[in-house]
Amino acid sequence: MEKEVIVFRYGHRAYRDERVTSHCCLVARAFGAQKIIIEGPVDKTVKESVDTITDKWGGPFEVVFEPDWRRSLKAIKAQGYRIVHLSMYGLRIQDVSHQLQGFEKVCVVIGSQKVEKEVYAVADHNVSVTTQPHSEIAALTLALDRVFDGKELEKTFSGAKVSIEPQQQGKKLEKV
Amino acid sequence: MEKEVIVFRYGHRAYRDERVTSHCCLVARAFGAQKIIIEGPVDKTVKESVDTITDKWGGPFEVVFEPDWRRSLKAIKAQGYRIVHLSMYGLRIQDVSHQLQGFEKVCVVIGSQKVEKEVYAVADHNVSVTTQPHSEIAALTLALDRVFDGKELEKTFSGAKVSIEPQQQGKKLEKV
Numbered sequence: 001m002e003k004e005v006i007v008f009r010y011g012h013r014a015y016r017d018e019r020v021t022s023h024c025c026l027v028a029r030a031f032g033a034q035k036i037i038i039e040g041p042v043d044k045t046v047k048e049s050v051d052t053i054t055d056k057w058g059g060p061f062e063v064v065f066e067p068d069w070r071r072s073l074k075a076i077k078a079q080g081y082r083i084v085h086l087s088m089y090g091l092r093i094q095d096v097s098h099q100l101q102g103f104e105k106v107c108v109v110i111g112s113q114k115v116e117k118e119v120y121a122v123a124d125h126n127v128s129v130t131t132q133p134h135s136e137i138a139a140l141t142l143a144l145d146r147v148f149d150g151k152e153l154e155k156t157f158s159g160a161k162v163s164i165e166p167q168q169q170g171k172k173l174e175k176v
Numbered sequence: 177m178e179k180e181v182i183v184f185r186y187g188h189r190a191y192r193d194e195r196v197t198s199h200c201c202l203v204a205r206a207f208g209a210q211k212i213i214i215e216g217p218v219d220k221t222v223k224e225s226v227d228t229i230t231d232k233w234g235g236p237f238e239v240v241f242e243p244d245w246r247r248s249l250k251a252i253k254a255q256g257y258r259i260v261h262l263s264m265y266g267l268r269i270q271d272v273s274h275q276l277q278g279f280e281k282v283c284v285v286i287g288s289q290k291v292e293k294e295v296y297a298v299a300d301h302n303v304s305v306t307t308q309p310h311s312e313i314a315a316l317t318l319a320l321d322r323v324f325d326g327k328e329l330e331k332t333f334s335g336a337k338v339s340i341e342p343q344q345q346g347k348k349l350e351k352v
Contacts, residue, residue, distance in 0.1 A: 094330070133206070133229055166271075167265055
């Protein structure tokens, strides 16, 4: 059975975070998640740019906005997802990745600026990637890689209009 | 012997790219590179924010600006570094990661917007992470993880003033 993976982006701020949140969406899609939920009112710039990519490169992948993170995370949890909150302060990912790989339904939570204490409590696992300050995009990338045990790199996308034929040099984009 | 790894950020644009380039710097540091070279004139905002992190969380890690990418990449190559250019169009990283792990000196090149053809030619390896559109921060993260074969997660930093004691819940920051 294919794993069901959702990414939850906590604390998105319109305008200021658009570019970083767009990266998070594209990473979620490319590294095997089926959906990203973004806290806050609908940000059309983010949604349209990501939907355009999904339309061209394939899916399924969904971008959803959710004003109430508490209600949303509780609903996800009630559906049987394990909540994995990425935080610099959590347990080292290399110590828990075996455990993460065992779950069929995972919701990876990534913060932006300051994260409320309650998020740590709602999470089943608070997990750190390197225990150093860096980037929520990087933390998400490595966490998805560990959740899927590297198999996300083999993912194929449905309904793609184009795909890449890998080359040592040059670019080869094929129409599908 | 510890691997010598440099990250080369191609096509940085002042102001517009500051946040994404800062993420690239912090990822380079946290995931085991000793240096990032950024194409373009000195961008004080980026340099100062990253140097502040290195001062507090440890190093060694250096942020350098270089106006002439051709000269810089050629000099790096002459010092025995393998040039690994990350591009959506390159060979799949899962097919070349064994090879990458064999190199003692690696320079990982990440682009921003449009990359000139010549970069593909200067590179010893053009490598793709997922062959899907996403984020140079994510590509860098996964590439460094594969270059170091996961061992970057165990890296310790010299001269750190603080470090994190990993926790299942809460935050524990220790003075070193």
